[in-house]
Amino acid sequence: MSKPSLPQGTRDFSAQVVRKRSYIFQTIRQVFELYGFQPLETPAMENLDTLMGKYGEEGDKLIFKILNNGLDRPEKHEKARAEFEKVLAGRNVKEITERALRYDLTIPFARYVAMNHGQLTFPFKRYQMQPVWRADRPQKGRYREFYQCDADVVGSNSLLNELELVHIYAGAFSKLKIPVEIRINNRKILAALAELCGGADKLTDITIAIDKLDKIGIDKVREELGQRGLQEGQIDQISRYLGIEGSNQHKMDQLQALLGNNALGQAGLAELAYLIGEAGTLPAGTQLVADFTLARGLNYYTGTIFEIKAMGVQMGSIGGGGRYDDLTGLFGVPNIPGVGISFGVDRIYDVMEELNLFPEEVQTGTRLLFFNLGAAEGSASFRSMQVLRSRGIACELYHEPAKFDKQFKYAEKKGIPYVAMMGAQELATGKCVVKQLSTGTQETLDLSAFEAGWQPA
RNA sequence: GAGAUUGUAGCUCAGUUGGUUAGAGCGUCAGAUUGUGGCUCUGAAGGCCGGGGGUUCGAAUCCCCUCAUUCUCCCCA
Numbered sequence: 001m002s003k004p005s006l007p008q009g010t011r012d013f014s015a016q017v018v019r020k021r022s023y024i025f026q027t028i029r030q031v032f033e034l035y036g037f038q039p040l041e042t043p044a045m046e047n048l049d050t051l052m053g054k055y056g057e058e059g060d061k062l063i064f065k066i067l068n069n070g071l072d073r074p075e076k077h078e079k080a081r082a083e084f085e086k087v088l089a090g091r092n093v094k095e096i097t098e099r100a101l102r103y104d105l106t107i108p109f110a111r112y113v114a115m116n117h118g119q120l121t122f123p124f125k126r127y128q129m130q131p132v133w134r135a136d137r138p139q140k141g142r143y144r145e146f147y148q149c150d151a152d153v154v155g156s157n158s159l160l161n162e163l164e165l166v167h168i169y170a171g172a173f174s175k176l177k178i179p180v181e182i183r184i185n186n187r188k189i190l191a192a193l194a195e196l197c198g199g200a201d202k203l204t205d206i207t208i209a210i211d212k213l214d215k216i217g218i219d220k221v222r223e224e225l226g227q228r229g230l231q232e233g234q235i236d237q238i239s240r241y242l243g244i245e246g247s248n249q250h251k252m253d254q255l256q257a258l259l260g261n262n263a264l265g266q267a268g269l270a271e272l273a274y275l276i277g278e279a280g281t282l283p284a285g286t287q288l289v290a291d292f293t294l295a296r297g298l299n300y301y302t303g304t305i306f307e308i309k310a311m312g313v314q315m316g317s318i319g320g321g322g323r324y325d326d327l328t329g330l331f332g333v334p335n336i337p338g339v340g341i342s343f344g345v346d347r348i349y350d351v352m353e354e355l356n357l358f359p360e361e362v363q364t365g366t367r368l369l370f371f372n373l374g375a376a377e378g379s380a381s382f383r384s385m386q387v388l389r390s391r392g393i394a395c396e397l398y399h400e401p402a403k404f405d406k407q408f409k410y411a412e413k414k415g416i417p418y419v420a421m422m423g424a425q426e427l428a429t430g431k432c433v434v435k436q437l438s439t440g441t442q443e444t445l446d447l448s449a450f451e452a453g454w455q456p457a
Numbered sequence: 458g459a460g461a462u463u464g465u466a467g468c469u470c471a472g473u474u475g476g477u478u479a480g481a482g483c484g485u486c487a488g489a490u491u492g493u494g495g496c497u498c499u500g501a502a503g504g505c506c507g508g509g510g511g512u513u514c515g516a517a518u519c520c521c522c523u524c525a526u527u528c529u530c531c532c533c534a
Contacts, residue, residue, distance in 0.1 A: 005525080008525085008526090056532095058531085058532055058533090059532085059533090061458090062532085062533090104534090132534090134533080134534090136532075136533070137458090137531095137532095138527090139527080139528060139529070140527085140528065140529090141534080142533075142534075143534090146534065147534095148534070297532080297533070316533095316534080317534080318534085319534090320534080342534075343534095344534045345534090346534075347534070371492095371493095373492080403490080403491075403492095404490095404491095404492060404493050404494075405490070405493080405494060406494095407493095407494085408493070408494030408495080409494065409495080410494095411494080412494065412495065419493095419494090421492080421493080423492060424492090425492085433492095433493095435493075435494095437494075437495090440493095440494085440495095442493085
């Protein structure tokens with residue numbers, strides 16, 4: 001028997017971590033609800049058909065597939081063997097696997113909208129916080145099971161949705177006390193750049209290369225653009241574009257000059273200007289920044305794109321999103337545009353840990369430990385404990401009679417701030433001794449007063 | 458898929474040119490201490506040295522294979 005272990009890239013979350021993570025989820029959920037978003041949950045597994053072909057060739061490889069049950073039945077053997085040969089040839093076959101684990105939340109959402117568009121009221125605003133699975137090679141900040149936390153609005157082309165999403169980001173990160181830059185750009189601007197650089201068909205190549213700017217620097221980006229077939233003059237123009245700096249207004253002015261009267265570019269710039277102009281005052285610690293170097297890898301984005309950078313820490317983006325046309329077209333229901341954002345909960349956790357932003361009260365568990373000082377004393381303590389519990393105070397009774405020192409140590413280890421002692425003396429006089437561990441102060445209370453009115457500080 | 462890294466007690470790690478019975482700190486348990494914790498002292502438990510094979514009189518140590526970990530690239534959150 002080997003030692004028990006976890007599958008690669010998965011984690012257990014112990015009490016402390018769960019509490020901190022729930023704090024993040026709750027904070028974000030409150031903001032989503034405040035803006036009128038409705039919760040949605042979808043199954044951990046989807047039909048393989050639903051997922052395949054939606055994430056590109058690389059993505060398909062990273063989908064966890066589930067082996068069909070019942071392959072051991074003799075009448076299926078021949079068929080299963082034949083189909084397995086096809087799997088070895090790199091094709092996924094229904095006879096072997098017809099279900100797979102959810103790879104992200106967006107495609108299941110699109111599937112849901114396509115299935116229910118008759119019943120939904122548009123625009124439909126939903127949020128979803130669930131784990132997803134990817135057969136990726138794990139490394140720092142990357143797991144095979146991780147949580148996504150998405151909000152999308154579908155069935156509306158209005159820029160008002162983008163504006164709300166900006167404020168959701170700002171509101172949530174402000175509540176979490178994380179200083180952030182909300183970076184925005186527009187795919188239309190990037191498309192215009194591609195047009196100006198002689199190839200609308202090069203848009204994907206350009207975005208992929210630009211997306212790496214942060215990581216590899218301008219020289220390497222130029223190199224990569226060259227490898228992807230762009231001419232020297234075009235690369236220079238892209239370099240000038242990437243070199244735009246200054247205030248939002250100044251950036252937009254420079255871009256205006258660079259784009260000339262390219263129609264697509266003007267449209268993108270107008271959308272960007274609208275959002276920056278209408279955003280108004282954002283909560284302290286958050287700011288909205290036009291960032292033309294922002295590209296985002298996913299190529300289904302068509303309009304505004306977002307990315308969140310935490311300030312003061314070395315960390316990749318902790319959120320992102322954008323506008324897409326016709327997400328449900330893949331499922332046979334055309335003309336439902338949408339815009340969505342995502343929070344990277346695992347990275348948000350790391351940032352908050354590093355900046356020490358979790359509030360003290362997140363860790364509250366048991367408030368009061370009743371000492372167990374004997375059979376009769378224990379019974380009396382149990383009765384008092386139930387009274388306090390009925391008043392909503394979390395308490396525990398030490399599980400067996402034991403020496404003081406042991407019970408004190410238990411309280412300390414578990415971070416319980418108060419202990420209540422009811423021994424023979426107290427029982428006889430109808431009292432209860434309550435001690436605060438952090439200060440060492442204790443007081444003797446009448447049992448009735450203690451049960452009716454005691455509160456932890 | 459490619460490259461690197463590390464596997465020794467529950468945890469973090471020592472372990473000499475290959476040499477007798479593999480160590481430390483922390484943690485756990487017991488005692489000093491039968492109604493007042495944190496400190497201190499004493500003691501105990503806890504190991505197929507990741508697994509398999511090889512070299513050798515002798516392997517935690519050297520070689521090969523394998524599994525696992527962590528990190529980087531690709532891609533992504």
